[in-house]
Amino acid sequence: MSYAYLFKYIIIGDTGVGKSCLLLQFTDKRFQPIHDLTIGVEFGARMITIQNKQIKLQIWDTAGQETFRSITRSYYRGAAGALLVYDITRRETFNHLTTWLEDARQHSNSSMVIMLIGNKCDLESRREVRREEGEAFAREHGLIFMETSAKTAANVEEAFINTAQEIYDKIQEGVFDINNEANGIKIGPQLSPSSQKSSSGNPALGTGGGCC
Amino acid sequence: MNNKHKFGNNKSSILIKEIPSSESVQNDNESPSKQSEEEEVESKASYHHDSEKPKNGDPKLAKLKKLLYEDEITDLSLLRTITWSGISDEVRPLAWKLLLGYLPPVRSKRPIVSENKKTEYQNLVAQYYNNRQDNDEMYRQIHIDIPRMQPLITIFQQPIVQDMFKRILYIWSIRHPASGYVQGMNDLVTPFFVTYLSEFVPRHSFADVESFDVSTLTDEALATIEADSYWSFNKLLDSIQDNYTFAQPGIQRLVNLLSRVVSRVDKKLHEHLENNSVQYIQFAFRWMNNLLIREIPLRCIIRLWDTYLSEGTLSSTY
Numbered sequence: 001m002s003y004a005y006l007f008k009y010i011i012i013g014d015t016g017v018g019k020s021c022l023l024l025q026f027t028d029k030r031f032q033p034i035h036d037l038t039i040g041v042e043f044g045a046r047m048i049t050i051q052n053k054q055i056k057l058q059i060w061d062t063a064g065q066e067t068f069r070s071i072t073r074s075y076y077r078g079a080a081g082a083l084l085v086y087d088i089t090r091r092e093t094f095n096h097l098t099t100w101l102e103d104a105r106q107h108s109n110s111s112m113v114i115m116l117i118g119n120k121c122d123l124e125s126r127r128e129v130r131r132e133e134g135e136a137f138a139r140e141h142g143l144i145f146m147e148t149s150a151k152t153a154a155n156v157e158e159a160f161i162n163t164a165q166e167i168y169d170k171i172q173e174g175v176f177d178i179n180n181e182a183n184g185i186k187i188g189p190q191l192s193p194s195s196q197k198s199s200s201g202n203p204a205l206g207t208g209g210g211c212c
Numbered sequence: 213m214n215n216k217h218k219f220g221n222n223k224s225s226i227l228i229k230e231i232p233s234s235e236s237v238q239n240d241n242e243s244p245s246k247q248s249e250e251e252e253v254e255s256k257a258s259y260h261h262d263s264e265k266p267k268n269g270d271p272k273l274a275k276l277k278k279l280l281y282e283d284e285i286t287d288l289s290l291l292r293t294i295t296w297s298g299i300s301d302e303v304r305p306l307a308w309k310l311l312l313g314y315l316p317p318v319r320s321k322r323p324i325v326s327e328n329k330k331t332e333y334q335n336l337v338a339q340y341y342n343n344r345q346d347n348d349e350m351y352r353q354i355h356i357d358i359p360r361m362q363p364l365i366t367i368f369q370q371p372i373v374q375d376m377f378k379r380i381l382y383i384w385s386i387r388h389p390a391s392g393y394v395q396g397m398n399d400l401v402t403p404f405f406v407t408y409l410s411e412f413v414p415r416h417s418f419a420d421v422e423s424f425d426v427s428t429l430t431d432e433a434l435a436t437i438e439a440d441s442y443w444s445f446n447k448l449l450d451s452i453q454d455n456y457t458f459a460q461p462g463i464q465r466l467v468n469l470l471s472r473v474v475s476r477v478d479k480k481l482h483e484h485l486e487n488n489s490v491q492y493i494q495f496a497f498r499w500m501n502n503l504l505i506r507e508i509p510l511r512c513i514i515r516l517w518d519t520y521l522s523e524g525t526l527s528s529t530y
Contacts (some may be wrong), residue, residue, distance in 0.1 A: 001402075015356065015395070016356045016357075032358065032363075034360055034363035034369075035363070036360055036361065036362065036363055036506070037357055037360055037395045037396070037398075038504065039395060039396050039498040040497035040498050040501065041494060041497070042491075044390045056402075065353070067392075067394045067395070067458075067460070068395070070458070070459040070460070071460065071493065072499060076492065085479075115420065122293050123259070156451075190502075
């Protein structure tokens with residue numbers, strides 16, 4: 001399927017906070033209560049629409065355990081967006097956010113959009129981190145913030161799509177250099193220079209994908 | 213849960229076809245043509261077999277039984293050449309223990325070693341597991357991970373089994389601080405656990421074992437399975453510990469080795485991956501970290517491990 005842009009995302013955060021379940025809910029619209037451990041990195045993809053433009057999200061879901069950090073770090077580079085996830089029912093996953101953020105900032109490109117996510121908000125009775133604390137952390141570090149539930153799907157669409165909106169806005173503002181793929185953005189066949197040329201009368205350079 | 217396996221049967225049959233399995237040799241109602249096929253398979257396996265064939269059976273199994281249960285001292289190198297091409301379910305538990313070097317080749321010494329090892333393990337449990345701190349990080353991690361393990365195989369959802377895994381992993385980790393517990397190690401216990409459990413499941417099929425209710429076993433039997441699994445896991449990890457130490461150098465080496473192998477045996481594929489900027493570490497990391505356990509059905513993994521353990525070492529020497 002043809003798209004205007006491809007955005008690469010990375011999902012990070014402590015082990016067991018629900019990273020893989022968020023991805024599964026977003027790509028497959030289902031919840032798997034027992035989800036096996038993510039080892040290394042796994043992938044997911046979905047098409048979304050922002051301002052009438054088709055955008056393909058290519059999502060890299062990483063393992064949370066410390067041992068894998070040296071492997072997963074290499075995936076920060078070349079990501080346009082990051083979902084930094086903690087579990088509102090486990091305070092220590094919130095306490096580790098600073099380390100995750102430092103790691104992300106150090107190994108990614110400076111314009112990467114980071115969305116802070118407090119997951120498992122369906123488990124209100126077991127809540128250990130107040131919503132206001134998440135908001136305060138996000139404000140202090142310049143992140144977007146949302147509480148989600150991979151189980152009920154609450155805010156899951158929004159989390160992925162709002163991040164894409166923010167990246168899209170940054171492209172419009174010229175913050176992202178979209179010709180540098182290391183920024184995690186790829187121009188799709190719809191917008192690539194060759195297809196633009198072909199629509200202006202040079203069929204020889206057509207990409208074959210394009211519109212119907 | 214209905215799905216016992218992540219993949220369909222066709223995948224496993226392909227695997228078994230490529231590596232001749234001893235199981236297939238046991239059917240009494242075989243057609244003559246099949247019989248000769250099997251003889252061919254046997255002659256390919258590099259071991260001598262006597263001209264006198266047991267009447268209703270599998271000469272390979274008979275040979276294994278003699279090696280394991282009759283010889284005073286089991287010839288380990290002969291054992292390896294036979295087990296390399298697959299081990300029958302009924303002799304696999306003992307064969308694995310010998311191949312791993314967990315039990316000695318001298319037959320008369322096995323019961324005492326086995327008993328001592330069991331006591332030693334139980335002492336470790338008392339010393340470390342029962343005395344752990346409430347806020348022990350490693351324990352918390354294992355405790356979160358075990359209930360998430362292999363959700364499609366029902367036996368791993370049983371509380372007794374999960375507690376056994378927690379103890380095995382915790383004790384190993386506390387005694388190996390250079391790596392500690394690394395996610396994926398839990399999977400490496402599963403072939404041992406299922407194999408040693410099968411000793412206590414009468415006339416089983418593999419599906420029986422994967423869904424067996426362990427609460428029907430005696431405490432004595434459970435303790436034996438647990439201790440045997442622990443020591444076997446311990447032996448296995450001895451040879452591959454640098455897969456799990458800082459930055460996981462063993463895995464990096466294995467992934468590089470895979471890349472070199474593919475570049476030789478399937479240059480086109482190698483170039484295709486390269487042209488699309490796909491790095492081997494992106495897809496093969498889990499293969500190595502979990503020794504393929506997450507990629508193919510467990511009963512095929514167990515067959516694969518017959519060969520792994522017969523090779524003697526899993527470490528990459530490159």
